[in-house]
Amino acid sequence: MTGVFSLLPEGRPGLLLPYADAGPAAGPSGTGPGEDLARYLARGGYAPSRGPEPLLDRLAEAGLRGRGGAGFPAAVKLRAVRDTPGRSVVVANGEEGEPGSVKDRWLLRNRPHLVLDGLRLAAAMTGAARGWVYLSDDRAERAVRRALAERPAEPAVDVVRTEHTYVAGEESAVVRRIDGGPALPTAKPPRPFESGVGGAPTLVANVETLARIALIHSRPDAAAAVAAGHLVTLSGRGDHTEGATALAEVPAGIPLKVLADLAGHGTARAVLLGGLFGGLYGDGWPDLPLDHDGLHAAGTALGCGALHFLHPGDCPVAVATEAAAYLAAQSARQCGVCVSGTSALATTLAAVARGATDDDPTGKLHRWSRQLPGRGACGLLDAAARVVATLLDRFPDRVAAHRDAACPACADPAPDDGRRFRVPVP
CATH class of the missing domain: 3.40.50.11540 (NADH-ubiquinone oxidoreductase 51kDa subunit)
Incomplete structure (x- = not known):
């Protein structure tokens, strides 16, 4: 399922349902009624x-x-x-x-x-x-x-x-x-x-x-x-089509598996939470509740409410490498620790993805991902560190496998423009 939908109980006030039939704010010509004042x-x-x-x-x-x-x-x-x-x-x-x-x-x-x-x-x-x-x-x-x-x-x-x-x-x-x-x-x-x-x-x-x-x-x-509802953006490669995306309004506490199934991501094996801020989550992700406290207790974060699902053909190392490359490219380049930190994380992780390293870089990545959070002027450095930390902590076998055999999903250099994660507005 793609598009815009609500899982709120019937009659419960929401942000999507009251004007779901109002049409987009602008049609193909760039004009349109938007929300009707009357x-x-x-x-x-x-x-x-x-x-x-x-x-x-x-x-x-x-x-x-x-x-x-x-x-x-x-x-x-x-x-x-x-x-x-x-x-x-x-x-x-x-x-x-x-x-x-x-x-x-x-x-x-x-x-x-x-x-x-x-x-x-x-x-x-x-x-x-x-x-x-x-x-x-x-x-x-x-x-x-x-x-x-x-x-x-x-x-x-x-x-x-x-x-x-x-x-x-x-x-x-x-x-x-x-x-x-x-x-x-x-x-x-x-x-x-x-x-x-x-x-x-x-x-x-x-x-x-x-x-x-x-x-x-x-x-x-x-x-x-109303306070407990959340607008969430759901994306991923999809079970049937490339780039299955949806915007949904959901009650707090709903299991992530319910959202995955409804949006065409039922075969997902992992999820990237909170946009890029919550990091990767593998085993057990279907039972995670969609709320701040429940996700925090699980060691992740809801962030802006964006969930990107990883399917069997997706490599978590490739996903983390693309996320790190994007964040490094998006650095404001005002804080030296952010410039050097995001660059080191992205470069080293890219070498892991390609299997192009003779030593074991995971020790350095573990150390950096623990030391860097909180040292920049904004949360960008924290997001990069969390993506790397959750990859190493939750997918150690997948990381180690890149030392032994080439990974098809990681064969090409990671783009730094965030294309994997970009979602069109429905």
């Missing part, structure tokens, strides 16, 4: 707020976590911005750098009013008078600008374009780009909630987080269910 208003959109504190309490009680990757409690982040002195700024971050994720672009193309409604509510909760929508996708920009022209006028919102790169969506890179600089991370502290756009306390919120805030506001009776 229907959005009829379903409770842009409803007046009863004050920021009740909604903040509701978000906290529902347990809403951010959907940008870290899974940080949304109410805690909102309160941190509100409580920092100065007039705050709010940003809807729609730049998903993970090559295997499409949820944010889909939301901006198809549910722009829902995202803008969430931005409005975030502004009310933080005391912000100004907002930004940050993106790199043409169709998403057209949909957002149409919605901005229709929506209620407050707060003032501008759109900022950026180049699509792995690090462009990191929150300090977002701030730097909005301030007129390059979309590259900066050292922390200060973090954006302390000093962000123009020096103001700034909330940088993923667009799915904002969409869920808006839905919780309009459906307070279903706040816990």
